[in-house]
Amino acid sequence: MSDGWKLVCKVEDIEMEDLIRFDHDDKTFCVYRLDDGFYATDGICTHEAVHLEEGLVMDSEIECPMHQGIFDIKSGKAVSPPACDDLKTYPVKVENEEVYININ
Numbered sequence: 001m002s003d004g005w006k007l008v009c010k011v012e013d014i015e016m017e018d019l020i021r022f023d024h025d026d027k028t029f030c031v032y033r034l035d036d037g038f039y040a041t042d043g044i045c046t047h048e049a050v051h052l053e054e055g056l057v058m059d060s061e062i063e064c065p066m067h068q069g070i071f072d073i074k075s076g077k078a079v080s081p082p083a084c085d086d087l088k089t090y091p092v093k094v095e096n097e098e099v100y101i102n103i104n
Helices: none
Strands: 005-010 018-024 027-034 037-042 056-058 061-063 070-072 078-080 092-095 098-102
Touching: 005 018, 005 027, 027 098, 037 092
Parallel strands: none
Antiparallel strands: 005 098, 018 027, 027 037, 056 061, 061 070, 070 078, 092 098
16 A cells, blocks of 8 residues: 655746646645745635636735635635635655655
């Protein structure tokens, strides 16, 4: 059984205050690079099932590109309507300048 860690990208592939989309099987994730490290959430907005990859990352929050619902990246909490359901978050680690997400 896998330990759940999946290679997403190299550290240099994600700009500061930005994100990268990661698809595994039938699920989409977003991995973010903030001032204090890397974070991961579900990659689909809980409001209208829109991909968050085109959203705006600012001040540790991601804004959905469709209806501007806002989520806290670190906790996944929905902080601005119309989003009301939180995003699931996932552990992230960096080894040898590579970013991994634990999808278990």
